[in-house]
Amino acid sequence: MPSMLVIQNLQARVEEKEILRGISLTVNAGEVHAIMGPNGSGKSTLASILAGKQDYEVTGGSVDFDGTDLLELDPEERAAAGLFLAFQYPIEIPGVTNTYFLRAALNNVRKARGEAELTMTEFMKHIRSKVEMMELDPSLLSRSVNEGFSGGEKKRNEIFQMAVLEPKLCVLDETDSGLDIDALKIVANGVNHLRGEGRGIIVVTHYQRLLDYIVPDFVHVLMEGRIVKSGGKELAHELEAKGYSFIEEELAAAR
Amino acid sequence: MTTDLRAKEDTFTEIFNAAHAVLNTLADGRFADVRERGIHKFREYGVPTHRDEEFKYLSLRNLNETAFQIAYGATVSRGDLTHPIVAIDAITLAFVNGQYAPELSTADTLPDGVYVGPFEELPFEVDQAFEKQFGRVANLVGKLGTTNDERFTYLNQAFFADIAVIYVPENVVVERPIHILNLSTANRGPLISAPRAYAYFSTNSQAKLIESFIGLEGNYLNVPVTEVVLESGAIVEHVRVQDETLAATHIGTHAVHQDASSNYTAFNVNFGGQIYRNDLNVWLNGSGTETRLDGVNVGTDNQVMDNHTRIDHAFPHCNSFEVYKSVLRDNAQGIFNGKIFVYEDAQKTDAKQTNQALLLSATAQMNSKPQLEIFADDVKCTHGATIGQLQKDALFYLQARGIPKAQAESLLVYAFANDVLSRISSEAVRQALENRLFDKLEVA
Numbered sequence: 001m002p003s004m005l006v007i008q009n010l011q012a013r014v015e016e017k018e019i020l021r022g023i024s025l026t027v028n029a030g031e032v033h034a035i036m037g038p039n040g041s042g043k044s045t046l047a048s049i050l051a052g053k054q055d056y057e058v059t060g061g062s063v064d065f066d067g068t069d070l071l072e073l074d075p076e077e078r079a080a081a082g083l084f085l086a087f088q089y090p091i092e093i094p095g096v097t098n099t100y101f102l103r104a105a106l107n108n109v110r111k112a113r114g115e116a117e118l119t120m121t122e123f124m125k126h127i128r129s130k131v132e133m134m135e136l137d138p139s140l141l142s143r144s145v146n147e148g149f150s151g152g153e154k155k156r157n158e159i160f161q162m163a164v165l166e167p168k169l170c171v172l173d174e175t176d177s178g179l180d181i182d183a184l185k186i187v188a189n190g191v192n193h194l195r196g197e198g199r200g201i202i203v204v205t206h207y208q209r210l211l212d213y214i215v216p217d218f219v220h221v222l223m224e225g226r227i228v229k230s231g232g233k234e235l236a237h238e239l240e241a242k243g244y245s246f247i248e249e250e251l252a253a254a255r
Numbered sequence: 256m257t258t259d260l261r262a263k264e265d266t267f268t269e270i271f272n273a274a275h276a277v278l279n280t281l282a283d284g285r286f287a288d289v290r291e292r293g294i295h296k297f298r299e300y301g302v303p304t305h306r307d308e309e310f311k312y313l314s315l316r317n318l319n320e321t322a323f324q325i326a327y328g329a330t331v332s333r334g335d336l337t338h339p340i341v342a343i344d345a346i347t348l349a350f351v352n353g354q355y356a357p358e359l360s361t362a363d364t365l366p367d368g369v370y371v372g373p374f375e376e377l378p379f380e381v382d383q384a385f386e387k388q389f390g391r392v393a394n395l396v397g398k399l400g401t402t403n404d405e406r407f408t409y410l411n412q413a414f415f416a417d418i419a420v421i422y423v424p425e426n427v428v429v430e431r432p433i434h435i436l437n438l439s440t441a442n443r444g445p446l447i448s449a450p451r452a453y454a455y456f457s458t459n460s461q462a463k464l465i466e467s468f469i470g471l472e473g474n475y476l477n478v479p480v481t482e483v484v485l486e487s488g489a490i491v492e493h494v495r496v497q498d499e500t501l502a503a504t505h506i507g508t509h510a511v512h513q514d515a516s517s518n519y520t521a522f523n524v525n526f527g528g529q530i531y532r533n534d535l536n537v538w539l540n541g542s543g544t545e546t547r548l549d550g551v552n553v554g555t556d557n558q559v560m561d562n563h564t565r566i567d568h569a570f571p572h573c574n575s576f577e578v579y580k581s582v583l584r585d586n587a588q589g590i591f592n593g594k595i596f597v598y599e600d601a602q603k604t605d606a607k608q609t610n611q612a613l614l615l616s617a618t619a620q621m622n623s624k625p626q627l628e629i630f631a632d633d634v635k636c637t638h639g640a641t642i643g644q645l646q647k648d649a650l651f652y653l654q655a656r657g658i659p660k661a662q663a664e665s666l667l668v669y670a671f672a673n674d675v676l677s678r679i680s681s682e683a684v685r686q687a688l689e690n691r692l693f694d695k696l697e698v699a
């Protein structure tokens with residue numbers, strides 16, 4: 001079976017600043033990849049470029065998603081094709097209720113998949129089990145998207161949206177930051193629920209703790225716009241114990 | 256230049272001279288003196304220029320360049336009335352070009368003592384209530400302000416034909432909305448029309464008022480004046496919808512008098528007019544009042560939309576809250592001037608004013624000027640203005656969830672305007688206005 005996502009030598013910059021300096025990463029259906037790396041190393045940039053944010057200029061490389069050139073698609077086409085980004089900083093949208101927003105999203109995605117749109121009643125039925133799984137306070141559904149949500153509620157809402165949209169490839173950008181222990185378990189449970197079933201998952205995180213719950217198949221270290229080391233789940237433990245300096249030393253020694 | 260202007264001011268006088276004999280046959284000539292004073296006062300000021308402070312950003316040169324004639328009653332059939340606001344179930348009082356149109360009005364059984372009709376022989380209490388404040392609510396004499404400008408109230412005073420009169424007696428609650436429907440059609444050349452309304456809500460009464468200005472055809476100048484009186488404890492929600500033709504000039508005065516402990520909410524929603532200007536003036540005449548002034552303006556093409564509001568906090572312990580929003584596209588221009596006067600005795604005033612504009616094109620413009628004049632020391636007055644484009648981050652977030660760009664944009668515009676519209680208590684009115692908003696912006 002061909003790989004789901006193939007990123008080859010991806011380079012990108014903002015204005016004159018080079019951020020990604022040649023990233024290559026392959027994700028197969030069913031795999032969970034963790035990406036770790038110091039602040040400012042380019043993790044969110046990579047995630048945003050995958051989702052289609054226009055602020056970045058791709059200066060080289062390619063991204064293939066299920067046989068199509070991902071970089072050619074508009075953000076909404078990427079979502080329709082099955083890509084989902086859980087934002088590091090979810091956006092507040094006053095005046096649009098969570099329910100309205102999510103139904104519009106789901107129906108657009110369904111339309112693109114050739115499925116029938118859901119009525120409000122069908123939609124409410126569709127999301128019920130997901131609300132329960134994410135232990136989401138139902139009142140959040142009738143509130144404006146993310147407006148006034150606590151940090152943890154925002155992150156949970158992202159995974160809730162992901163559970164509702166059932167994407168093929170999930171990209172989670174620091175979904176664990178700002179979560180208390182219980183919420184972390186709930187979020188991890190939500191992600192694990194989507195695991196397998198031919199899905200690919202990329203988890204960006206700073207902490208080993210999340211990876212105790214969402215156990216990755218691969219761990220990659222991103223530094224200064226490059227993946228400088230890849231390994232299994234034990235690499236995350238090593239990073240937790242030693243910090244990033246040991247990798248810097250390794251790299252220096254290799255030069 | 257000056258001579259030019261004078262010649263044109265005389266145009267309105269000429270129209271008046273030709274028309275006042277006919278106008279004076281209305282109401283047995285009861286308003287003959289009022290009209291004379293009106294045209295006399297208007298002549299003193301003439302058509303404003305940019306040098307007139309209250310018209311600094313608004314060009315009304317077109318008034319000097321158009322050969323207006325006095326409005327005539329025109330025949331409008333129900334089939335011509337396609338505007339969604341007309342479909343609202345309400346006690347409806349219709350006027351065409353400022354003249355009463357019984358065939359488009361509803362004949363309803365009203366609660367005891369309630370009057371909704373044109374000015375004619377009024378029942379005794381209604382006539383008393385009329386005499387008490389007619390012409391006074393809109394008057395700024397004796398009120399604060401160094402640039403008070405009432406010239407278009409005077410112009411209305413010279414030219415108004417019929418008057419929409421609404422009277423609700425003490426303690427009466429009118430459940431169905433009362434709709435003053437003003438239709439304009441100028442199918443035989445430019446007209447001037449001057450709708451006039453007087454609504455009186457007695458102590459502890461409650462009502463919902465819809466006032467609409469709907470353009471059907473042509474170029475005309477509409478100079479309506481509406482006076483609203485709330486006696487103590489009255490609760491009134493007033494939705495004013497302006498949707499004139501895109502050739503029309505609408506210069507309105509909407510004046511409100513609130514006695515102690517009354518509660519007044521105005522929604523001022525504008526879609527139409529080549530040039531739209533409205534002065535909404537609220538005089539707070541006692542303590543413990545609540546006032547909410549909300550506005551939504553949707554401007555496209557070369558429309559100019561100018562809202563002036565003023566709230567006179569003359570007594571202590573009054574709250575006023577104001578949110579005006581504009582969505583402007585193409586070359587549309589928005590103007591907002593929000594005055595809040597807090598008089599010396601008006602301690603514990605709580606006034607909040609917000610003005611926001613969403614510019615959907617690089618050539619749309621907004622001028623916003625809050626004007627707070629405070630003469631008491633123990634008060635809370637705030638104002639804020641923001642002018643911006645659609646938020647890129649929000650747009651991306653919606654798109655990243657699969658919502659196509661055009662739909663995402665309209666969703667954000669809707670959210671912006673709906674913050675105000677959603678507070679309208681009647682679902683049907685809200686729906687009608689939302690539909691009109693989407694229709695106007697040609698979005699799904």
Ligand SMILES: Nc1ncnc2c1ncn2[C@@H]1O[C@H](COP(=O)(O)OP(=O)(O)OP(=O)(O)O)[C@@H](O)[C@H]1O
Nearest residue numbers: 014017019037038039040041042043044045046055
């Ligand atoms: N729109 C932008 N304009 C300017 N600089 C940017 C922009 N986006 C990202 N950068 C810069 O690119 C670098 C990488 O940022 P990015 O957000 O991808 O880091 P990150 O690895 O996600 O960091 P963190 O762990 O703190 O979330 C940073 O130096 C950041 O300041």
Ligand SMILES: [Mg+2]
Nearest residue numbers: 043044045088
């Ligand atoms: Mg980041």
